[in-house]
Amino acid sequence: MSSPVPRHLNLVGGGWVDGDRRANTNPARPGETVSEYAQAGPETTRAAIAAARAAQPGWARRPVAERMALLDRIGTAVLARVDELAVLLAREEGKLLAEARGEVTRAGQTFRYYAHQLLQPAGEVYASIRENVHAEVRRRPLGVVGVVTPWNYPLAIPAWKVAPALAYGNTVVLKPAELVPASAGELARIIVDAGAPPGVFNLVFGAGRVVGEELLTSPDVDGVSFTGGVDTGAHVARQCLAHGNKRFQLEMGGKNPLVVLDDADLAVAVGCALDGSFFSTGQRCTASSRIIVQAGIHDRFVAALAAAADALRVGDPLDPASQLGPVVSPDQLARNLDYVRIGADEGARVVAGGTHDPDAGQFMRPTLFADARSDMRLAREEIFGPVSCVLRVEDLDEAVAVANDTAYGLSAGIVTTSLAAAERFKRDARAGIVTVNLPTAGTELHLPFGGTGASNHGPREQGTYARDFYTVPVTCYTGW
Numbered sequence: 204m205s206s207p208v209p210r211h212l213n214l215v216g217g218g219w220v221d222g223d224r225r226a227n228t229n230p231a232r233p234g235e236t237v238s239e240y241a242q243a244g245p246e247t248t249r250a251a252i253a254a255a256r257a258a259q260p261g262w263a264r265r266p267v268a269e270r271m272a273l274l275d276r277i278g279t280a281v282l283a284r285v286d287e288l289a290v291l292l293a294r295e296e297g298k299l300l301a302e303a304r305g306e307v308t309r310a311g312q313t314f315r316y317y318a319h320q321l322l323q324p325a326g327e328v329y330a331s332i333r334e335n336v337h338a339e340v341r342r343r344p345l346g347v348v349g350v351v352t353p354w355n356y357p358l359a360i361p362a363w364k365v366a367p368a369l370a371y372g373n374t375v376v377l378k379p380a381e382l383v384p385a386s387a388g389e390l391a392r393i394i395v396d397a398g399a400p401p402g403v404f405n406l407v408f409g410a411g412r413v414v415g416e417e418l419l420t421s422p423d424v425d426g427v428s429f430t431g432g433v434d435t436g437a438h439v440a441r442q443c444l445a446h447g448n449k450r451f452q453l454e455m456g457g458k459n460p461l462v463v464l465d466d467a468d469l470a471v472a473v474g475c476a477l478d479g480s481f482f483s484t485g486q487r488c489t490a491s492s493r494i495i496v497q498a499g500i501h502d503r504f505v506a507a508l509a510a511a512a513d514a515l516r517v518g519d520p521l522d523p524a525s526q527l528g529p530v531v532s533p534d535q536l537a538r539n540l541d542y543v544r545i546g547a548d549e550g551a552r553v554v555a556g557g558t559h560d561p562d563a564g565q566f567m568r569p570t571l572f573a574d575a576r577s578d579m580r581l582a583r584e585e586i587f588g589p590v591s592c593v594l595r596v597e598d599l600d601e602a603v604a605v606a607n608d609t610a611y612g613l614s615a616g617i618v619t620t621s622l623a624a625a626e627r628f629k630r631d632a633r634a635g636i637v638t639v640n641l642p643t644a645g646t647e648l649h650l651p652f653g654g655t656g657a658s659n660h661g662p663r664e665q666g667t668y669a670r671d672f673y674t675v676p677v678t679c680y681t682g683w
């Protein structure tokens with residue numbers, strides 16, 4: 204007998220609220236339903252916002268020990284269910300089981316990290332220029348926070364937004380991406396079971412243009428933390444400014460360069476490029492989608508990377524032998540294949556993958572182009588799939604110029620054995636995250652995360668930097 208399909212409802216003021224049901228399917232087995240979820244619609248979303256508004260002052264006044272204990276219980280509960288949640292995540296997003304386990308673990312650790320952040324100093328004391336005046340800066344919660352998240356990290360991204368928001372005394376309405384409702388639904392159950400007071404955390408499912416839009420336009424939402432595409436991010440920004448001048452934080456796309464210099468260790472370079480370009484099916488905003496290679500190592504590198512890409516086993520994420528899972532959706536697959544055509548039309552040369560067998564469903568071979576140029580769409584536009592390209596350069600100066608020739612600026616990497624080249628790259632690469640002899644993807648939960656240019660707007664996420672978005676500094680002068 205097959206087990207029942209899990210069902211996820213909206214969470215509003217501590218109660219579970221039904222709505223039009225939709226099926227959430229497995230990208231590896233498109234006919235298979237992973238879960239059902241209830242769409243919120245505008246009315247339920249407004250009720251969730253009202254519940255968050257009502258709960259916020261009380262939550263902010265709870266003793267720090269209570270907020271800490273809640274976050275710690277949430278983190279512990281997530282960590283206790285790593286295997287089960289990883290299977291769910293792999294089935295709804297298509298991430299390999301090992302990667303999914305890593306993501307669930309990171310989500311649990313993130314809640315525990317912010318529990319302990321509450322024991323850090325909460326403000327600063329300054330000397331006053333005036334006599335008999337005490338000057339200090341305190342932090343106040345932002346208020347009600349709308350959290351809007353993408354599909355590629357269904358648990359980690361909600362966790363790294365929701366955990367600091369709750370820790371610093373805010374209440375939350377989370378709207379996850381429509382493609383991945385189940386991970387968010389399980390997180391909501393964990394938060395309720397951990398004892399969150401009603402209204403402190405709310406969850407609404409549904410289309411961004413309906414449910415998300417309510418969060419952007421409501422006068423009762425004080426700030427929106429968004430991760431997603433650049434066009435959606437620009438819309439979020441416009442709406443937040445137009446509707447109450449809300450605070451907003453945008454983490455968006457990337458077209459991240461990986462530079463390989465002649466003095467690089469070839470195996471390290473190939474390993475970094477393979478991981479950065481193709482792991483997680485290239486569905487990472489920190490993916491290396493431009494590989495900038497110096498002429499002396501170029502041909503050996505391209506041949507070795509193409510062979511390594513061709514050798515990757517593409518298959519079901521639940522099969523431990525698989526090294527690459529499916530593309531998340533038919534739309535994303537069509538986009539990837541469009542860019543494969545665009546790259547070929549622009550004159551880049553396919554050296555791995557490049558064709559798609561319709562019988563393969565949403566499984567796509569990793570595709571590598573050589574002979575790309577910086578002015579090609581292939582090298583300028585974010586694809587968000589297992590498609591990467593190699594650009595040849597003569598020296599470090601040209602490599603840095605090509606690396607910086609982008610509107611984005613999330614992550615940038617270099618593979619070199621030269622300390623001087625590495626230091627120069629850390630200084631000159633225009634990106635929020637710079638790696639040396641490591642893939643451009645794969646960051647740590649206690650360090651700031653974010654980019655420059657079109658990749659980011661607003662304060663950094665994660666680590667201690669997260670506090671800057673979720674709190675408002677209040678400067679207090681006391682005369683005596």
Ligand SMILES: NC(=O)C1=CN([C@@H]2O[C@H](COP(=O)(O)OP(=O)(O)OC[C@H]3O[C@@H](n4cnc5c(N)ncnc54)[C@H](OP(=O)(O)O)[C@@H]3O)[C@@H](O)[C@H]2O)C=CC1
Pocket residue numbers: 351352353354355356378379380381382409410411412413414415416419430431432433435436438454455456457487488585587613658
């Ligand atoms: N820099 C970073 O940290 C990261 C950036 N990304 C970026 O995310 C993108 C892929 O994710 P994807 O989910 O497709 O991105 P989208 O921008 O399409 O969607 C992101 C979220 O915004 C919602 N949304 C869509 N329209 C609106 C609207 N009008 N108002 C409010 N919310 C809305 C979506 O809802 P719905 O699901 O209904 O569409 C989804 O929850 C890539 O471009 C990638 O670069 C991804 C991960 C990390």
Ligand SMILES: O=C(O)CCC(=O)C(=O)O
Pocket residue numbers: 355356486487488489490644645646647
């Ligand atoms: O590796 C990470 O830390 C996740 C970054 C991320 O969100 C992404 O690459 O899409």
